[in-house]
Amino acid sequence: MSKYFPLILFILFIGWYLSYSATRLDRLHHRVETSWANLDGLLQRRAAIAIEIARSDISDPASAMLLTFAAHQARDASFRDRSQAEMGLTGALGILIESADDISGPIEKDLILELTDLTAKIKMAIAMHVEAVSRTHMVRKKWFIRVFRLAGNAPEPVTYEFEGDVL
Amino acid sequence: MPLSKKKIGIVCPYGWDTPGGVQSHVGDLAEYLIRQGHHVSVLAPAIDDEKLPDYVTSAGRPISIPYNGAVARILFGPIAFSRVRQWIQAGDFDVLHLHEPAIPSISLLACWAAEGPMVGTFHAAAKRQKVSFAVVPFLEPVIEKLTARIAVSEAARETLREHLETDAIVVPNGIYASRYSDAHVDPRWTGNTLGFMGRFEEKRKGLDILIAALPTIISQIPDLRIFVAGPGDSKEVLKDIDPYLRDRFSFLGRISESEKADFLASVGLYIAPNTGGESFGIILAEALAAGASVIASDIPAFDSLLGHGDFGTLFTSEDPADLARQVIALLQDEPGRRAIAERGKIFAQNFDWEVVAEKIYDVYEMAMVGGNGVSLLSENRAWNRFLGRQQ
Numbered sequence: 001m002s003k004y005f006p007l008i009l010f011i012l013f014i015g016w017y018l019s020y021s022a023t024r025l026d027r028l029h030h031r032v033e034t035s036w037a038n039l040d041g042l043l044q045r046r047a048a049i050a051i052e053i054a055r056s057d058i059s060d061p062a063s064a065m066l067l068t069f070a071a072h073q074a075r076d077a078s079f080r081d082r083s084q085a086e087m088g089l090t091g092a093l094g095i096l097i098e099s100a101d102d103i104s105g106p107i108e109k110d111l112i113l114e115l116t117d118l119t120a121k122i123k124m125a126i127a128m129h130v131e132a133v134s135r136t137h138m139v140r141k142k143w144f145i146r147v148f149r150l151a152g153n154a155p156e157p158v159t160y161e162f163e164g165d166v167l
Numbered sequence: 168m169p170l171s172k173k174k175i176g177i178v179c180p181y182g183w184d185t186p187g188g189v190q191s192h193v194g195d196l197a198e199y200l201i202r203q204g205h206h207v208s209v210l211a212p213a214i215d216d217e218k219l220p221d222y223v224t225s226a227g228r229p230i231s232i233p234y235n236g237a238v239a240r241i242l243f244g245p246i247a248f249s250r251v252r253q254w255i256q257a258g259d260f261d262v263l264h265l266h267e268p269a270i271p272s273i274s275l276l277a278c279w280a281a282e283g284p285m286v287g288t289f290h291a292a293a294k295r296q297k298v299s300f301a302v303v304p305f306l307e308p309v310i311e312k313l314t315a316r317i318a319v320s321e322a323a324r325e326t327l328r329e330h331l332e333t334d335a336i337v338v339p340n341g342i343y344a345s346r347y348s349d350a351h352v353d354p355r356w357t358g359n360t361l362g363f364m365g366r367f368e369e370k371r372k373g374l375d376i377l378i379a380a381l382p383t384i385i386s387q388i389p390d391l392r393i394f395v396a397g398p399g400d401s402k403e404v405l406k407d408i409d410p411y412l413r414d415r416f417s418f419l420g421r422i423s424e425s426e427k428a429d430f431l432a433s434v435g436l437y438i439a440p441n442t443g444g445e446s447f448g449i450i451l452a453e454a455l456a457a458g459a460s461v462i463a464s465d466i467p468a469f470d471s472l473l474g475h476g477d478f479g480t481l482f483t484s485e486d487p488a489d490l491a492r493q494v495i496a497l498l499q500d501e502p503g504r505r506a507i508a509e510r511g512k513i514f515a516q517n518f519d520w521e522v523v524a525e526k527i528y529d530v531y532e533m534a535m536v537g538g539n540g541v542s543l544l545s546e547n548r549a550w551n552r553f554l555g556r557q558q
Contacts, residue, residue: 020308024308024311027282027311027312028311031314033537034536034537034538035536037536037537038533038536038537041536120526120529121529121533124315124336124529124530124533125533127334127335127336128314128315128336128533130334131316131333131334135311135333
């Protein structure tokens, strides 16, 4: 009996380690989802502000059109086209803010302030999301996780190509 | 800022009784958040339970162990672990903020035991050590549980990237900028004076580099005087100095917070010749806020804090000749020196708690999205049930 004891211990340890790794991976997948939900929410808010800016006195008719178009595109984009669309919106907002340096009126100032605030938050949200995704990728690549299929049916997280610093 | 009051748990790994950068950062942050109406509880090791502020819970007596080139007063072990778990259970926090979770301490234990929204702040900047190859496999799954990571400087972020291959958001350390900008100029310390602060006996603070540069400086600026503030034995330093330099030194010993502000606002030039081991350089932020002209070694932390030389002058680290040249140039160019200091004073507002704490709270908010508060890890719960421990 006693000669099987180390073997039993070993099997128990393997069992514990597998369950531990599965929990770890599950937590990571959860993080990918929550960080995406967070980022998505912030981006939606940015699109809403963009439309408000387009309607305000800050923008001339041409940039208002451009901005409205970009904001709607960002909202309607499928997951695949999302980053492209968001970058388009970033560009449109950037042009507007750069050219409109003498912004007057409390409402307009508030809008711009809210936008800069939001931009900082979006940057953080991107960093958190990218981190979660790359971590998950890394853990999923481990051989025992693949062999024992610890990821289960969870879909492979998609790296969101967002150039965080262009905002 | 907050529409709803949150329960925030902060873990400080170092002994609360000993002064230190992390401790004062945690204390200031906790007090700021409490003023904003949040419920804050800090868990920290402490020697004397009686003297603790209301918001600090003691996790037990710290142990002094050598770590990373200095003596760290930290705490770990099974008793500490059960205290940490009790604290998490009782606190019912919305978010947990762990400081320096990558060193063996109660922060690491808390990170191990808890589940839910967690934010980690990394303070240290260190070169990659061989031993980290051995500990990283253990640390990785634990550190990974942090929802968001904060580094106090680019140097700390770089360290984190090298050691644990993970990125962080940079949020600087905070200061109460108004405390410094309202400081009074004290005529005792003005004129052609150099100010130095810190534990001057420690080699990495670089006082000996300043001493080596002095003969050259004095040949150009004959009325130069040097004020050194900070704890230490001045006789030890003075006995190795050339006698004709000795009477130019004044040692002020440890000075109070308000004296410190006046000191920084008064000296002709504040000098930080540190050779390394700095992650952020809070004293430089304070000096800038007080409107001081600053000269510092070009170690990464100082280089980034001084905006690569925009808000203070940098000299080649551990090079007394370069230091001497720069000091002479600065002391002979009053308007130029003032202009840099003016820019620095404005820039230092970025380190004010009003700004920094809001940024930290933004990170909290992000970490809290989709979370239902902090709880003990379910794995631990299962084991506890198995072992018949009380929940």
